[in-house]
Amino acid sequence: MPESSTEPLSRDEVAKVASLALLELTEQELDTFTEQLGAVLAHAKDIEALDVGDVKPTSHPYPLVNIFRDDVVEEVDVHDAALAAAPHAEAGQFRVPPALGEEPG
Amino acid sequence: MNETNELVEQPVSSPTLDAWTVDTEVAREETDLSSDWEMVIGLEVHAELATKTKMFSPGRNQFGSDPNTNIHPVCLGLPGTLPVVNGKAVELSIRLGLALNCTVQRCIFSRKNYFYPDMPKDYQISQYDRPLNISGWLELANGHRIGIERAHMEEDTGKSTHVGDSGRIHDAGYSLVDYNRAGVPLIEIVSHPDVRGPEEAKAYVAELQAILIAIGASDGKFEEGSMRVDANISVRPAGSNELRTRCEVKNVNSLRSLGRAIMYEAKRHVDLYESGDKPLQETRHWDEEGGRTRPGRSKEQAEDYRYFDDPDLVPVDPSPEWIEEIRAALPTLPRERRMGLIASGATVEAATIAVERELDGLAAAAIDAGGDVGRVMTHVEHNLAVDGAADLDAGNFADLVKMETGGELTATQAKQVLAEMITGGKTPADIAKERGFEAMDSSDLEATLDGIIEANPDEWERFCSDDPKAKGKMQGFFTGQVMKATKGQADGKAVAQLLAKKSS
Structure with missing residues (x-):
C-alpha cells in the first residue's frame, strides 16, 4: 500500500515487492521501476481525486x-505435452530446483 | 494481538505422505496444563470437496491417480486459460455452512499471491474479506459450542516431493511436482479460539469430519489428505480473558499428533512465560519423530500474500431460495442423531459411538420396536463393531433383545445369536432353536436345582448360613452346578433368584 508521502512509491517498497515475486533487480532497474510504477500510481491518484460518493463499490x-x-x-x-514443455521432467512429474527453500505456510 | 485467525491465512501446505490415522492405541498422555494456565486453541481445517471435477476447471478430482494425469490447462495455469466456478462445489460449501449454522452471504474470490512450485500460476484462488460462510458454531458431544469464524472456498495446491539425501526440505537435491491435486475444491473451516485442550481439539475435528461425511461434502479421509488440520495455540493465566501471542502449528498428520502437538506447544509457552520470556508469533512445524514443534520460516520471509479480488471471477451471490432449498435437503446431522438416541434413554457415550459407527438408525428403530435401550446400546457398543452390522434388520434385532430381557436367552447366548444374525440373516428365534438355546422352563430349572440341592446338603447348609463369604462361595458353586447340568442354557439371573427364594 503506497504511503501518503510526496513520492507515490518508495524504492524500498519496490525492492520488497520484487523480493516477494522472487525477482532479482539491479540498482539501475530498481530506479527505473520505482519511477515507472510511481507514474502508474500517480495516475491512480488522479482518479482518486474524483468524487465517487454516489458510486456503489464493486x-x-x-x-x-x-x-x-x-x-x-x-x-x-x-500429460505428455505438459511434461514435454517443462524444462525438466522425471517419472511423470515436473522436476524443479529446491532453491525456493521451505514451502510457504 | 488478535487471537482469531486473521484474514492472513496460510496456503495449504503440501500434503504429507503420512496418513491421518485415528487413534486405536489408548496411550495415556498428558492432556492438561498446571491449574495456573489454560489453553486457547483455534483450529483451521481444510477439507477437499467430494466433486467430480476441480474448483475452477473440468479436470478430474480424484485421489490416487498416476502423477499429472488429472491435469487440465486451467489447473496448470497455462496462459490464456480462465477459471470457471464449479457450481457443485459452491452447493457443497453452502451445505457445510448451513450444517455449521453459518450465515451464507454474497462473496467474491481473491488471489493469494506466493511463489512456490505447487501453484503453477503463482497465486492460489481463495476467499479473503468476503467469504461464503461466516459466524456459525459447532456443538460437541459434551455440549460445548465451538464458534466458527468462517468457512470459505478455495483451490488446493499441487503436491511436491522433495528428493534429497535425507528427504528433508532444506537439503540440496530437487523436487518433483504432481499437479493432480492442484485446483481440487477445498473448504477451509476456521474456528474461533474456543477450544480448550487437546482432547477437545480432537473431538472438534472428529465432529467436523462426521458432519462433512454425513452431508456428502467430503469423504473426510485423513489418510488421503482429504482433511488437514492446523492449530493456532496460545496459553493464558487460568480464568483470564486475555489473548496472548499464538503460534500456528502445521504438519500434524493424525488426530493423535494433533493432541500431542497442542500439548507440546502449550507447555512450551508456559515454560517461556514462567521463565520471564515470551513466545514469538510464528508458524511452527510438528516433528512427529522428535515429538516437538520447530520454528518454520524465518522472519524475513514473513507472509505477505498481497491479496486482491480475482478479476477473472464474478461474485457468488446465493439466492435465499437456493439456500433454503439446500437447507431443506440437509440430512439429519450427527448432533441431532445423538440427541435422538439420548432422548430415548441412551447415554451420551453410547449415543456417540452409535453415530460414529453409523448404527444409530438401527439402534433407534430397534428401540422403537420395543427393544430395551440399555441392551440395544450395549450390543451396538460391544457386539456390532463388525461389517454388515448396519444391514441388520431392526425388527429382528429388537426381537433378540426382547428374548434376552424376557429370559429366553442369556447374555452370552444373545451375543452368539446376534453374530449369526449378521452373517446369516436368519431370525433370532430360528437361530436360538437351531443352537438348542430353547428357554428353560422355570419349573424345569427349579427341578434341576432341587436335585442339586438334595445331592449337596452340606453345601446347601453353608449357603443358608449367615456367613456372607460362605454364602457367596456357595452361590457360585450352585450356579456352576446348574450350568453344568443344563449345558449352559440356564439364565444366571434366574438361578440367583431361585436360590434366594429357596434359602429365605
Missing part, C-alpha cells in the same frame, strides 16, 4: 453473479 466491472460450470469431467490428455 469487485467487478460486469453486473454478473453466479456464473457456474456443471460438475462434469472434460477428458483432456495434456
Whole structure:
C-alpha cells in the first residue's frame, strides 16, 4: 500500500515487492521501476481525486453473479505435452530446483 | 494481538505422505496444563470437496491417480486459460455452512499471491474479506459450542516431493511436482479460539469430519489428505480473558499428533512465560519423530500474500431460495442423531459411538420396536463393531433383545445369536432353536436345582448360613452346578433368584 508521502512509491517498497515475486533487480532497474510504477500510481491518484460518493463499490466491472460450470469431467490428455514443455521432467512429474527453500505456510 | 485467525491465512501446505490415522492405541498422555494456565486453541481445517471435477476447471478430482494425469490447462495455469466456478462445489460449501449454522452471504474470490512450485500460476484462488460462510458454531458431544469464524472456498495446491539425501526440505537435491491435486475444491473451516485442550481439539475435528461425511461434502479421509488440520495455540493465566501471542502449528498428520502437538506447544509457552520470556508469533512445524514443534520460516520471509479480488471471477451471490432449498435437503446431522438416541434413554457415550459407527438408525428403530435401550446400546457398543452390522434388520434385532430381557436367552447366548444374525440373516428365534438355546422352563430349572440341592446338603447348609463369604462361595458353586447340568442354557439371573427364594 503506497504511503501518503510526496513520492507515490518508495524504492524500498519496490525492492520488497520484487523480493516477494522472487525477482532479482539491479540498482539501475530498481530506479527505473520505482519511477515507472510511481507514474502508474500517480495516475491512480488522479482518479482518486474524483468524487465517487454516489458510486456503489464493486469487485467487478460486469453486473454478473453466479456464473457456474456443471460438475462434469472434460477428458483432456495434456500429460505428455505438459511434461514435454517443462524444462525438466522425471517419472511423470515436473522436476524443479529446491532453491525456493521451505514451502510457504 | 488478535487471537482469531486473521484474514492472513496460510496456503495449504503440501500434503504429507503420512496418513491421518485415528487413534486405536489408548496411550495415556498428558492432556492438561498446571491449574495456573489454560489453553486457547483455534483450529483451521481444510477439507477437499467430494466433486467430480476441480474448483475452477473440468479436470478430474480424484485421489490416487498416476502423477499429472488429472491435469487440465486451467489447473496448470497455462496462459490464456480462465477459471470457471464449479457450481457443485459452491452447493457443497453452502451445505457445510448451513450444517455449521453459518450465515451464507454474497462473496467474491481473491488471489493469494506466493511463489512456490505447487501453484503453477503463482497465486492460489481463495476467499479473503468476503467469504461464503461466516459466524456459525459447532456443538460437541459434551455440549460445548465451538464458534466458527468462517468457512470459505478455495483451490488446493499441487503436491511436491522433495528428493534429497535425507528427504528433508532444506537439503540440496530437487523436487518433483504432481499437479493432480492442484485446483481440487477445498473448504477451509476456521474456528474461533474456543477450544480448550487437546482432547477437545480432537473431538472438534472428529465432529467436523462426521458432519462433512454425513452431508456428502467430503469423504473426510485423513489418510488421503482429504482433511488437514492446523492449530493456532496460545496459553493464558487460568480464568483470564486475555489473548496472548499464538503460534500456528502445521504438519500434524493424525488426530493423535494433533493432541500431542497442542500439548507440546502449550507447555512450551508456559515454560517461556514462567521463565520471564515470551513466545514469538510464528508458524511452527510438528516433528512427529522428535515429538516437538520447530520454528518454520524465518522472519524475513514473513507472509505477505498481497491479496486482491480475482478479476477473472464474478461474485457468488446465493439466492435465499437456493439456500433454503439446500437447507431443506440437509440430512439429519450427527448432533441431532445423538440427541435422538439420548432422548430415548441412551447415554451420551453410547449415543456417540452409535453415530460414529453409523448404527444409530438401527439402534433407534430397534428401540422403537420395543427393544430395551440399555441392551440395544450395549450390543451396538460391544457386539456390532463388525461389517454388515448396519444391514441388520431392526425388527429382528429388537426381537433378540426382547428374548434376552424376557429370559429366553442369556447374555452370552444373545451375543452368539446376534453374530449369526449378521452373517446369516436368519431370525433370532430360528437361530436360538437351531443352537438348542430353547428357554428353560422355570419349573424345569427349579427341578434341576432341587436335585442339586438334595445331592449337596452340606453345601446347601453353608449357603443358608449367615456367613456372607460362605454364602457367596456357595452361590457360585450352585450356579456352576446348574450350568453344568443344563449345558449352559440356564439364565444366571434366574438361578440367583431361585436360590434366594429357596434359602429365605
